[in-house]
Amino acid sequence: MDDQVRNAILKVALGCSVEEVTEEYGVQDGELTLVKRRETRKDIPPDLKAVRLLMEGQDFAGMSDDELEAEKQRLLARLKEEKDEG
Numbered sequence: 001m002d003d004q005v006r007n008a009i010l011k012v013a014l015g016c017s018v019e020e021v022t023e024e025y026g027v028q029d030g031e032l033t034l035v036k037r038r039e040t041r042k043d044i045p046p047d048l049k050a051v052r053l054l055m056e057g058q059d060f061a062g063m064s065d066d067e068l069e070a071e072k073q074r075l076l077a078r079l080k081e082e083k084d085e086g
Contacts, residue, residue, distance in 0.1 A: 006054075013050035014082050018042045 024036040063071065 009050050009053055010082070012044075012047045013054055014079055015046035016044050018044060 018041070020040050020042060022038045022040070023034060025032050026035040027033075
């Protein structure tokens with residue numbers, strides 16, 4: 001369960017795209033029929049609060065410049081992976 005929550009927070013922290021389908025139905029000859037269907041895609045921007053939540057408990061102040069650079073590269077690689085999957 002912790003992994004699912006962390007992954008959900010990560011998705012919000014990185015931003016994502018959501019596809020939304022809206023369908024309108026009407027009655028013709030006594031039967032319900034599809035009148036209009038619209039598909040839209042919404043881009044949800046990254047959320048800074050989610051980023052902060054993911055970073056809580058990590059002591060960045062105690063890290064060396066090399067460790068910070070390695071963490072930066074790790075996060076950039078993860079962002080690229082998430083973007084490629086989505």
